Amino acid sequence: MPRYRRTRRPGGTYFFTARTARRGDDILVREIEALRTAMRQTRARHPFEIDEIVVLGDVIHTLWTLPEGDSDYSLRWRMLKSLFSRACPAPDVAPGMTLRPGEKGIWQRRFWEHAIRDARDLAAHRHMIFSAPVQAGLVRAPLDWPHSSIHRAVVRGTYDPNVPVGDAFLPAVGRTTRAPYAGATPAL
Numbered sequence: 001m002p003r004y005r006r007t008r009r010p011g012g013t014y015f016f017t018a019r020t021a022r023r024g025d026d027i028l029v030r031e032i033e034a035l036r037t038a039m040r041q042t043r044a045r046h047p048f049e050i051d052e053i054v055v056l057g058d059v060i061h062t063l064w065t066l067p068e069g070d071s072d073y074s075l076r077w078r079m080l081k082s083l084f085s086r087a088c089p090a091p092d093v094a095p096g097m098t099l100r101p102g103e104k105g106i107w108q109r110r111f112w113e114h115a116i117r118d119a120r121d122l123a124a125h126r127h128m129i130f131s132a133p134v135q136a137g138l139v140r141a142p143l144d145w146p147h148s149s150i151h152r153a154v155v156r157g158t159y160d161p162n163v164p165v166g167d168a169f170l171p172a173v174g175r176t177t178r179a180p181y182a183g184a185t186p187a188l
Contacts, residue, residue: 014115048073141161
């Protein structure tokens with residue numbers, strides 16, 4: 001079994017990407033209330049701050065800050081994924097996908113994490129989170145996506161909604177979205 005090297009900084013701020021097992025799925029937005037409930041339950045049992053978050057149909061990008069003296073984000077992701085999976089019906093298993101006992105085949109087994117180094121790194125990841133729905137070709141402007149903490153940031157005055165997305169975050173020319181998100185009109 002592979003051993004992953006994870007950065008552990010008690011009380012640190014981390015950027016995470018967690019994906020569903022099936023690219024192009026819309027389960028995270030289709031079951032958004034189950035995801036919110038799982039997140040609340042996880043935070044109640046193992047506290048952390050959600051600094052920013054965006055939920056697309058098949059991926060979550062988020063910034064978390066853990067409590068002082070605590071660096072166990074893996075425990076939190078395991079609990080969040082488990083609670084969400086238990087609340088959702090089992091999807092059809094994709095060909096070639098082997099499930100382990102207790103798995104439903106909703107999530108990829110791993111997640112990607114990055115320890116935030118400084119204010120510039122934090123700002124770059126925050127911008128990436130807010131720009132993700134535009135980059136995915138789901139909306140024309142970050143504020144148009146309902147499942148993003150950008151709305152909270154604008155209300156608090158911590159994010160200027162007029163900040164341009166930037167060429168690096170725009171969809172590639174001719175790219176189509178892989179996910180048929182319910183109700184979303186591609187920006188292309």
